[in-house]
Amino acid sequence: MLSAAALIVLTMAATSAGAPPHFQADSNGRATDGQVVKDGARPRVQRIAILPDRTTGRAWGIPYLLAAVEDLNIVRPDAVFTVGDMVQGYTRSTSLWNTEADEYLDAVGKLSAAFYPTAGNHDVISGTRTAGDATFAEQYRQRFGPVWYSVELDLATVLVLFSDEGLGDSKMGFSDEQIAWLSGALQSASKRNQPIFLLMHRPMWRYPSVKWNDRVQPLLEKAGVDAVIAGHFHALQRDPDVGGVQYHIVGTCGGMIDQHPLAGQMQHLTFVDCTSEGALRVWHQPVGLVLPEDFVTRADQDRVFALREPAPAVRTDGKLPDPSTLTAPTAAVARFVVKNPIDVPIHVTLDPPGVLRNANGPAVWWTAGRAGQGTPGTTGGANGWTSHTLADVDYASTMATNARSMLRVASGACEYDVPAKSEVIIEVPVTLMPQSGTILAPQLDMYATFVDSKGRTVPIYLPTRLPIDRTVQLGTDLANAVSLPVLAWNYSPYDTREENPTLQFTRSADGKKLIIDALVPDQLQAAAPSWSAPDAKRKNDPHADAIRVLIESPALAAPIDFLVEPFTNGCIAPDGVIMKCQTSAGTGWTAHMEVPLPASAGALASIQVGIADNDDTFHTQWRWLAPAGAAGRWRLTEPAMSSK
Structure with a gap:
């Protein structure tokens, strides 16, 4: 057993x-x-890579080829082919042609896989303009190899054809000799009972003079050819299948393009996967996006975390005027304490490299594929990609558009270098715009950048919500009481997506009570398993939806500080506080609280109200009336006395 x-x-x-x-x-x-x-x-899979056209006439194409070689050495295909056009060619100088051949062969010589070339028009046509001039076709045979041949791989057969036999003749076609060879090679390949595909530079099925449907297509169907792949057009595209044969045209890998990727123009690699069961699949990947295992190192990631946690490197210092009190655009200065805890300098900016914006703020983040391969606006490099992280964490219901619209900041207004292991105070001139209604916290999208161990500039997003100097004006009734937002003053990507709660403050008719009315958008009301008198831990981190009220005044014997969990069974408001709560399924809840606070004490009081949202999860998110959490306060102002 x-x-x-x-x-x-x-x-x-x-x-x-x-x-x-x-x-x-x-x-x-x-x-x-x-x-x-x-x-x-x-089933076993054999992966075969194909390098598309490289010809550009410009030096910027080579970095894409070099990036492709790096990609391929990570992917490690079983073999690498081309579809031709490896040199610029069209020259009368064999010396220049050989220099260009050296450049290409030096690059592909770094491949860890076997390399098999295909001849393209740029590789073999002479600059003498004499059709049939074989000077460079012979050079090609010496430097690269035969112009038609087949390769028997473990799980596939690849046939390479020559699409420029005329060597500059405008009439495209295959010679009888090449067709005869193709027929015999296909017969041999079909006996292997494995996938078969053809490579050529020009898509010869597109040229009427080739008579493809009469001379070639029947041979392909008889042999059970799976695919034909060509280049030349510098635009990725998929032609319709014919007789069970796939037709593909690949784009470029360093070649000249001038249009959008959705127009088929991109620097890419093509892969052909063949299985032991006889299946074949063609797919493509932009160059430079195969990331090595050390794309980000531990040392650099430690720097990133140090700039974000436990406190962000950029922290606010002081308060701005309340936009709701302004009648015209008002100049102000936003102050920040910047602490650089890492071992390399940082740069604090509002305009980091790679952030692409729209009218509502940051939209996408450009990321270079690999170190040293270039960034937008440079003259060379491999592809990168755009990350939508900035847009994903941005949402108008709590911050974002309205919060940013309160501020106007000139480009270049914040550019500060902060040495390693140091702390500085920086000032950013801003213009506050007058606002009305429920005012959010003004937000500045700050970034701290550093140069990592691979020489790349790494931007760390540190959105900063700026404290404002606000007074809570009590109303005589709800109709004339201002609606104030309850906010997540400290930014977090985990902010819940419901709209912000709002509070209205009024004075009771007898002048003895402060009345607080809360409107809380909340799709799920959460209760704690049990209720007991809250200690400090429960007040700071309740396991349920909750409201916390803190009031200080010299006229009070002791500060007021109580927590109510309106949906927890057994929870009641503290002595003297009247609380009524109503829910609306799927939309939220309201709370009406009457707190003993005579006008004599209220005139000197300051207040903080927090609303906790739990949603039956491990984590609870606080939002607060004033910044600084439980330590924050705003002054209370009693209602203005009406004249008689």
């Missing part, structure tokens, strides 16, 4: 795609820990 600690070995056939395996389970249906799953065999 096996002991409980013995290994359980489970042998199974290959599971269907996307389906979990059938793990060994106990009598209660729970998967048994410690088992060994022997996965069933799957």
Whole structure:
């Protein structure tokens, strides 16, 4: 008998795609820990890479080729082919042609896989303008190899054709000799019972003079050819299948392009996957986007975290005027304390490299594929990609558009270098715009950048919500009470997506109570498992939706500080406080609180109100009336006395 600690070995056939395996389970249906799953065999795959056209006439094409070689050495295909046009050519100088050939061969010489070329028009046509001039075709045979041949790989056969036999003749076609060779090569390939595909530079099926449908297509169908792949047009495209044969035209890898990728123009690699079961699949990937295992190192990631946590490197210092009190654009200065805790200098800016904006703020973030391969606006480099992280964490219901619209900041207004392990105070001139209604906290999108161990500029996003100097004006009734937002003053990507709660403050008719009315958008009202008198921990981090009220005044014997969890069973407001709560399924809840606070004390008081949102999860998010959390306060102002 096996002991409980013995290994359980489970042998199974290959599971269907996307389906979990059938793990060994106990009598209660729970998967048994410690088992060994022997996965069933799957078809073997042979991956073949294809380099598209490189010709540009400009030096900026070569970095894409070099990046492609780096990609391929990470992917490690079984073989690498081209579709031709490896040199600029069209020259009368064999010396220049050889220099260009050296440049290409030096690049592909760094490949870890076998390399098989295809001849293109740029590789073989002479600059003498004499059709049939074989000078450079012979150079090609000496430097690169034959112009038509086949390669028998483990799981596929590749036939390379020559699409420029006329060597400058405007009439495209295949010679009888090449067709005869193709017929025999296809017969041999078909006997292997494995995928077959053809490579050529020009898409010869597009030229009427070739008579493809009469001379070539029948041979392909008879042999069971899977695909034909060509280049030349510098535009990726997929032609319709004919007789079970796929037709593909690839784009460029360093070649000249001038249009959008959706127009088929991109620097890319093409891959052909062939399986032991006879399947073939063609797919493409932009150059420079295969990331090495050390794309980001531990040392650089430690720097990133140090600039973000436990406190962001950029912190506010002081308060700005309340935009709701302004009647015209008002100049102000936003002050920040910048602490650089890392071992390299940082640069603090509002205009980091790579951030592309729209009218509402940052939209996408440009990322270079690999170090040293260039960034937007430079003259060379491999592809990068755009990250939508900035837009994903931005949402208008709580911050973003309205928060940014309160501020006008000139380009270049914040450009500060901060040495390693140092702290400085910086000032940013801003213009505050007058606002009305429910005013959000003004937001500045700050960035701290540093140069990492690979020489790249790394931007760290530090959105900063600026404290404002606000007075809470009490109304005589709800109709004339200002609606004030309750905000997440400290930015977090985990902010909940509901709109901000709002508060209205009024004075009771008898002048003895402060009345607080809360409107809380909340799709899920959460209760704690049980209620007990809240200690400091529960006040700071309740396990339920909650309201916390803090009031200080010299006229009070002790500060007021209480927490109410309106949906927790058994929770009641503290002595003397009247609280009524109503819910609206799926939309939120309201709370009406009457707090003993005579006008004599209120005139000297300051207040903070926090609203906690739990949503039946581990985490609870606080939003506060004033910045600084439980330590924050805003002054209360009693209602203006009406004249009689």
